[in-house]
Amino acid sequence: MIPIEYYLTFAAILFAIGAYGVMAKPNTLIVLMCTELMLNAANINFVAFSAFTGDVYGQVMVIMTISVAAAEVAVGIAILLNAYKVRKSTNADDLTSMRW
Amino acid sequence: MIMQYSWLIPLIPVLCFTIVGFLGSKMGKKTHYGGYLVILGTAASFILSLLVTLEYTGFIGAGNYYPDAYEEHIDWFTVGNFTLTFGFYIDILACLMMLFASFISTMIFTYSLGYMGGYEDEYQLKRQRRYFAEVALFLTGMLGLAVSSTLLEMFIFWEIMGLCSYLLIGFWSFNHPEGDDKADNAASAAKKAFLVTRMGDVCLMGGLFILFFAMNGHLEYTYVFNVDNLAAAYSANPGLMTLASLLVFGGVIGKSAQFPLLDWLPDAMAGPTTVSALIHAATMVKAGVYLVARAYPLFLLDPNVMLVVAVIGGVTAFFAATMAMNNMNIKKVLAYSTLSQLGYMFLSLGAGGYLMASAISVEGGGIVIENIAEFTAGALGYSAGCLHMVNHAFFKALLFLCSGSVIHANGTEDMRLMGGLHKKMPKTSITMLIGCLSIAGFPFFAGFFSKDLVLDVVFELFEGNINNTELIFALLWFLGIVTAFMTAFYMFRLWFMTFMGEYRGHHCHGESPASMTVPLMILSIFAFAAGFIVVFGWEHVFTFSQVGAVANGDAISYFLVGGAGKVFEISLDPVLELFKTWKTYVTIVLVLVAIILAYLMYAKKTINPGRFNKNGKSALYRTISNRYYFPELYNQLSWKLGYDVARGVEFFDRQVIDGTVNGLSSAVVGGGDLMSKAQDGNLHTYASVVVGGIVFLFVIVLVLFGQFGGLF
Numbered sequence: 011m012i013p014i015e016y017y018l019t020f021a022a023i024l025f026a027i028g029a030y031g032v033m034a035k036p037n038t039l040i041v042l043m044c045t046e047l048m049l050n051a052a053n054i055n056f057v058a059f060s061a062f063t064g065d066v067y068g069q070v071m072v073i074m075t076i077s078v079a080a081a082e083v084a085v086g087i088a089i090l091l092n093a094y095k096v097r098k099s100t101n102a103d104d105l106t107s108m109r110w
Numbered sequence: 111m112i113m114q115y116s117w118l119i120p121l122i123p124v125l126c127f128t129i130v131g132f133l134g135s136k137m138g139k140k141t142h143y144g145g146y147l148v149i150l151g152t153a154a155s156f157i158l159s160l161l162v163t164l165e166y167t168g169f170i171g172a173g174n175y176y177p178d179a180y181e182e183h184i185d186w187f188t189v190g191n192f193t194l195t196f197g198f199y200i201d202i203l204a205c206l207m208m209l210f211a212s213f214i215s216t217m218i219f220t221y222s223l224g225y226m227g228g229y230e231d232e233y234q235l236k237r238q239r240r241y242f243a244e245v246a247l248f249l250t251g252m253l254g255l256a257v258s259s260t261l262l263e264m265f266i267f268w269e270i271m272g273l274c275s276y277l278l279i280g281f282w283s284f285n286h287p288e289g290d291d292k293a294d295n296a297a298s299a300a301k302k303a304f305l306v307t308r309m310g311d312v313c314l315m316g317g318l319f320i321l322f323f324a325m326n327g328h329l330e331y332t333y334v335f336n337v338d339n340l341a342a343a344y345s346a347n348p349g350l351m352t353l354a355s356l357l358v359f360g361g362v363i364g365k366s367a368q369f370p371l372l373d374w375l376p377d378a379m380a381g382p383t384t385v386s387a388l389i390h391a392a393t394m395v396k397a398g399v400y401l402v403a404r405a406y407p408l409f410l411l412d413p414n415v416m417l418v419v420a421v422i423g424g425v426t427a428f429f430a431a432t433m434a435m436n437n438m439n440i441k442k443v444l445a446y447s448t449l450s451q452l453g454y455m456f457l458s459l460g461a462g463g464y465l466m467a468s469a470i471s472v473e474g475g476g477i478v479i480e481n482i483a484e485f486t487a488g489a490l491g492y493s494a495g496c497l498h499m500v501n502h503a504f505f506k507a508l509l510f511l512c513s514g515s516v517i518h519a520n521g522t523e524d525m526r527l528m529g530g531l532h533k534k535m536p537k538t539s540i541t542m543l544i545g546c547l548s549i550a551g552f553p554f555f556a557g558f559f560s561k562d563l564v565l566d567v568v569f570e571l572f573e574g575n576i577n578n579t580e581l582i583f584a585l586l587w588f589l590g591i592v593t594a595f596m597t598a599f600y601m602f603r604l605w606f607m608t609f610m611g612e613y614r615g616h617h618c619h620g621e622s623p624a625s626m627t628v629p630l631m632i633l634s635i636f637a638f639a640a641g642f643i644v645v646f647g648w649e650h651v652f653t654f655s656q657v658g659a660v661a662n663g664d665a666i667s668y669f670l671v672g673g674a675g676k677v678f679e680i681s682l683d684p685v686l687e688l689f690k691t692w693k694t695y696v697t698i699v700l701v702l703v704a705i706i707l708a709y710l711m712y713a714k715k716t717i718n719p720g721r722f723n724k725n726g727k728s729a730l731y732r733t734i735s736n737r738y739y740f741p742e743l744y745n746q747l748s749w750k751l752g753y754d755v756a757r758g759v760e761f762f763d764r765q766v767i768d769g770t771v772n773g774l775s776s777a778v779v780g781g782g783d784l785m786s787k788a789q790d791g792n793l794h795t796y797a798s799v800v801v802g803g804i805v806f807l808f809v810i811v812l813v814l815f816g817q818f819g820g821l822f
Contacts, residue, residue, distance in 0.1 A: 032794075032797045033797045033798045034794065041797075102793040102794060105791075106790065106792050108789075109791025
């Protein structure tokens, strides 16, 4: 059996990649995908712990997260489409009108 | 019978004030815009006062109330167990005050018909409405003051007078018939009068607070001036009662323009001359004398308070007289003479009071008279002061109205532009001569009796012994004698400059109308004869029996409430004695010399006045012309002290208080500005901050767990 450290390390790397993407990528679509990466990193943790402790709550939580992430992506894509209609760009550096 | 309706006496003028004030302009030119109504009301007040006085003294009606006071009151309002009453209190002093105030006011108002109604300009004529309404309110103040039954009620009327003096002195503060300069002058004079008397009023109010405290929450005359209550309060806390007396006297100093608050009265000449007559003769400044006479029992508790009264009076009498010596303005000379004569009244009241206060001893159980002879002699001072107040009211009203007549005819107040008016205005000239003789103290004129009685009382106090307190009174007596000389001199200087010699003016309309000269004649009869009331006076009038009403040596006289016992008569001896002492003849000779000197200097012109003052260049002359630099002193005080204090306060307000508020708000605004820079709208920044924050917290948690094994 693969020890749990591997799962956790993998999830941490996945989360770090996602975080890096959110912080550094100019394309908002990629930012959106990177948030998915971070969510899924968390999901992997849930599943890993669930399997190792032998109870089902972690997996229930994952189902919840996936459905919420699906809804979030729907909203996010819709916002991006509208932003693109107005600004002709989905670049994060161009969408900075919500500021002082 | 009529006594019960005494409250109508101040009520009638205030009704006139309301009616004329609101409806005067509808009454039309024929009635002088309500002038007739006011005169009618004042005359009604006078008749009522006369009836009340007659009933009080037992001439008409069922009872003879004299010498007890007649008092009635209603409850005004009640707070806790303190009830404020409102009522009237009739004793001989109140009778005296309301009699001469209403009588002289009737004369002055009648005269005003001619004086204020003499304009051709429709606008100036219409102002009679305001004039008559305000003088009616003024009279209300005085009559209300005279019949008040509590000190608080008295204070209310006292303040009404303060207000009216402000309004009337500043009557011409806009649209002055002689131009804007005069209007500005009137406005600043009114302000000065108001502010200076206000200083006194604050003192008086403080005095009333202390009395209220010391007298267990009572301010009614029947309680405050009761022998037993006074004695109890004084034995409980002598210093407090002395302080209260001095503060009350502070109010008097402001109202009666005594040293050092004397400077507003000469400036008050900016008002119409009739108003000056009203202020100087019937109301306002007499209120101060009345208050001292009314609060005599209180002042008697401490001889030192009486000493203060006497010294202030004597000093004012002297200083004011010197300032009248070289003034060229006919009204200002009269103003200074008022100050000087008021000084005499306070000198008399103070000196008499000092004698009386030394003759009694105050103990917890009551007041005991230890030396009846001395006490009686002191009572003479009280009578002399009151008598002089009445006499002065008559001759000063007369003099002011005469000067008004002269000003009316000549259109100037400068005596250098008058002269030789005797032929043109014979009635004014003769009546004014009577007034001058009276104020100068020419034998058998009204002023003679009272003034010599005053000097007599002061002399009584040192009687040749000169040490300590006696020295003070010897000085005061000397000042009084010198003042008598100066009074005769400057009054006749005024008369000779105005009515004798060559005419130096531009034009003179001639004699004034009958509405002005008839009051002059009536007043001149009183200015001459008022003094004889002492000689032929019946016992009930303000002669000495009233003040000397002493019970068998164990209670104080009857102006104290509750001093039961039989009346101790003082005969007319003091008046007859007047002619037996050398002092009286000294004064008479001095007066005659002064009149002759004035004649030689200003009518015959054999002595050139310029010789004495280096033609107006000597230091003394200039000092006196500048009123001893009193206005300067006031200005300096108010600028240096008042202005600097105000600036300090303003600095504190702007810098500290405003600074705190502004600093707080700008700190919030600036902080917000600074923090809002973080909101740059860039997604990456937000994300970095969030992630950075999480990492930071995570590290902290790790460290905490690693080092201390837990958060808490």
